[in-house]
Amino acid sequence: MRRVGNFDAEHSRRMAFWTNQWTLPAATISELYLQRWQIEIFFRWVKQNLRIRSFYGTTSKAERVQLWTAICTYLAVAITRKQLGLTRSLTAVLQILSVNAFQNVPIVELFAEPDTSKSDSNTQNQLTLNGF
Numbered sequence: 001m002r003r004v005g006n007f008d009a010e011h012s013r014r015m016a017f018w019t020n021q022w023t024l025p026a027a028t029i030s031e032l033y034l035q036r037w038q039i040e041i042f043f044r045w046v047k048q049n050l051r052i053r054s055f056y057g058t059t060s061k062a063e064r065v066q067l068w069t070a071i072c073t074y075l076a077v078a079i080t081r082k083q084l085g086l087t088r089s090l091t092a093v094l095q096i097l098s099v100n101a102f103q104n105v106p107i108v109e110l111f112a113e114p115d116t117s118k119s120d121s122n123t124q125n126q127l128t129l130n131g132f
Contacts, residue, residue: 006030049090050074086111 004017004026050070055063
């Protein structure tokens with residue numbers, strides 16, 4: 001095993017990597033590990049935000065298509081949320097859209113706050129329970 005050390009000036013920290021690669025320079029190995037960490041962070045983000053439970057296809061092309069479809073959907077919802085000025089979380093917006101996916105209701109109406117200040121004129125037809 002080979003121990004490769006690197007100093008990260010951006011975060012002011014020293015890092016050490018263990019490898020069995022003897023031919024590459026230390027800087028290249030450090031860069032490879034840092035890129036690998038970025039990939040791990042990306043997949044953690046995918047699991048948390050895109051909610052992909054399993055891949056439907058077995059080929060790498062089918063997996064890429066499903067991953068890109070999920071990313072495009074996520075971005076479309078994020079852009080819609082920003083354009084409508086919604087303050088709800090992206091998860092809440094996704095849930096509302098998924099529940100109402102097959103309804104013919106404008107998106108603006110889905111996120112409009114209900115007006116509870118108006119009193120309903122049909123209250124005389126309501127039954128009461130213990131004076132309530």
